[in-house]
Amino acid sequence: MRKNSGNNGPILNIKHGILCNVYDLLLNELGPQYWWPAQTPFEVVVxxxxxxxTKWTNVEKAICGLKAQGLLEVQALAEADSALxxxxxxxxxxxxQKASRIKAIAGFFAENDVDTVFSMQVExxxxxxxxxxxIGNETAxxxxLYAAGKPKFVIDAYTTRMLKCIGIKGNxxxxxxxxxxxxxxxxxIYKEYHALIVEYSKTFCGRKRCEECILKDLNKNGY
Ligand code: SF4
Incomplete structure (x- = not known):
């Protein structure tokens, strides 16, 4: 099991509760992830x-193809041929469905300036x-968080499963x-934490490495 030595990820200054403990454990185990891997906010949206x-590797392939065709620009994607x-x-x-939806959101940003939209209040x-x-909760x-850089914690299926393992349930x-x-x-912190959960889930949960789970003691401690 790889231990991170001297990580430089965002550090929690206020420490309380199990969710802070989980963050520390994941960061120590995996090191900083520095998500989201994208060059522009609109690339994050797409x-x-x-x-x-789907898996992120499939997204990377699609992003690469869209980029090569110059379609990671708002106007270009909004006007692009649907079949392409x-x-x-x-x-x-x-x-x-996905082609139609990314074209539609490009249309939205073609009519509403990205910077203006992303300067709105979080809620x-x-x-x-x-x-x-x-667009549902997770995508929104x-x-x-990652395109507009505003504080909203992302919950996904990985997060829900991990929390269940340490005795926390909820919608x-x-x-x-x-x-x-x-x-x-x-x-x-929000960005890094979500990225750590995804990485840990792919590396441990997805490969059924529960015997090695660094979080299992948290559950034993009655959380
Ligand atoms: S490795 Fe196993 S026990 Fe640990 S969080 Fe993932 S699914 Fe749960």
């Missing part, structure tokens, strides 16, 4: 929509994203509330 129900977009995102599954921005077709919060909003009330309101 990636957040494409990643629904479908071809480029085919590797992500549900490609007709207003979240509501605006949720009002767009194909990924956009708010999306309840779990999000637990993180946000336990952690300092810090965008870098």
């Amino acid at each position: 990636g957040a929509m494409l990643t629904q129900q 977009i479908e071809e480029l995102v085919k590797c992500c599954g549900f490609y007709r 207003d921005l979240r509501k605006t994203m949720l009002s767009l077709k194909g 919060d990924s956009i708010v 999306y909003i309840e779990l999000q509330g637990m993180f946000e009330s336990s952690l300092p309101e810090n965008v870098d």
Whole structure:
């Protein structure tokens, strides 16, 4: 099991509760992840929509193809031929639906300046994203956090499973509330924490390495 030596990830200054302990354990184990891997906020938006129900490796392939065609620009994607977009995102599954949705959100940003939209208050921005077709809680919060750089904790299936293992259950909003009330309101911490959960889940949970789980003692301690 690899231990991170001398990590430089964002450090929690206020420490209380199990969710802070989990963060420390994950950061120590995996080291900083520095998400989201994208060059522009709009690339984050497109990636957040494409990643629904597929692996990130498929998203990377699609992003690469879109970039090569110059379609990671708002106006270009909004005006692009639907068949071409479908071809480029085919590797992500549900490609007709995803092509139509990324074209639609490009259309939204073509009519509403990205910087202006992302300067909205967190809750207003979240509501605006949720009002767009194909955007649910997880995608909206990924956009708010990673594209707009505003403090909204992202919950996904990995997070829900991990928390269940340490005895914490709840719906999306309840779990999000637990993180946000336990952690300092810090965008870098929120970004890093979600990335660590994803990485840990892929490396340990997904490979059924539960015997080696660094979180199991937390559960034994009665959390
Ligand atoms: S490694 Fe296993 S026990 Fe640990 S969080 Fe993942 S699924 Fe749960």
